[in-house]
Amino acid sequence: MDSSDLEKVTTPKKTKSITFRLDTMVIDELQREAHGAEISLNVLVNQVLRRYIEWDRFENKVGMIPIPKSILCSLLNQTMEVAAEAKIADLEAYRDRIVKHVAESALKVMKDTVLFMRNDYSFWTVLDVLRRYMKVAGITSDHRVEQGRKHVFIIQHDLGETWSLFAKELLLMIFSELANVKAEINATDKTVKAEVNL
Known part of the structure; x- marks a missing residue:
């Protein structure tokens, strides 16, 4: 691990608060999933959005x-x-x-x-x-x-x-x-x- 990797690990990520209006069914399913995974709803939503940014948005575009x-x-x-x-x-x-x-x-x-x-x-x-x-x-x-x-x-x-x-x-x-x-x-x-x- 070089110094740039160490900085990535030790530097806190910047965050922003934002509000979304979601269907009740979507919220209920997300809460159920978060509870089952023993993580907060915030962590689950971050994981879902990160996966979208890092992978899902490209799948159709690259033919997967x-x-x-x-x-x-x-x-x-x-x-x-x-x-x-x-x-x-x-x-x-x-x-x-x-x-x-x-x-x-x-x-x-x-x-x-x-x-x-x-x-x-x-x-x-x-x-x-x-x-x-x-x-x-x-x-x-x-x-x-x-x-x-x-x-x-x-x-x-x-x-x-x-x-x-x-x-x-x-x-x-x-x-x-x-x-x-x-x-x-x-x-x-x-x-x-x-x-x-x-």
């Missing part, structure tokens, strides 16, 4: 649609089942080609999306937009700095082995093309962990 995790999980798995039924000789090489192609396509889409959302396309803005996407999609992620320059990125997606391979390939491309570094990436069926010196 919400899709259930179960469909995402089954897409690549069913592709592999069809390949097996078609008696493709080397299924592993076929899967690797698909994963690489999907990761390359995802990186191209990310470039346009990040440029549109942030008016900047750099390593850190890509990682920030990716982090925000995962948060909205319900994918757990973490970023830690260990031993000075060593960054550890963890993604826990619960989408299966093929999605881990996709995430691994995408991260390798991001680190290589945008930071010009080689990352050490390990993956399980549910989790991807990348370690890199930056």
Whole structure:
């Protein structure tokens, strides 16, 4: 954490008071949700508005649609089942080609999306937009700095082995093309962990 990051953490955010006129049903649902989450209504409304500012307002503009995790999980798995039924000789090489192609396509889409959302396309803005996407999609992620320059990125997606391979390939491309570094990436069926010196 450098000094600018420390200032962001320790400097209190400026706030303003504002009044809105909302439908009673909306207020009741917000209060019920806040109570269930054991947070104040003010905190919940801030979270909702922050998510809108950081993500939701861009979704339609960049062509994103919400899709259930179960469909995402089954897409690549069913592709592999069809390949097996078609008696493709080397299924592993076929899967690797698909994963690489999907990761390359995802990186191209990310470039346009990040440029549109942030008016900047750099390593850190890509990682920030990716982090925000995962948060909205319900994918757990973490970023830690260990031993000075060593960054550890963890993604826990619960989408299966093929999605881990996709995430691994995408991260390798991001680190290589945008930071010009080689990352050490390990993956399980549910989790991807990348370690890199930056």
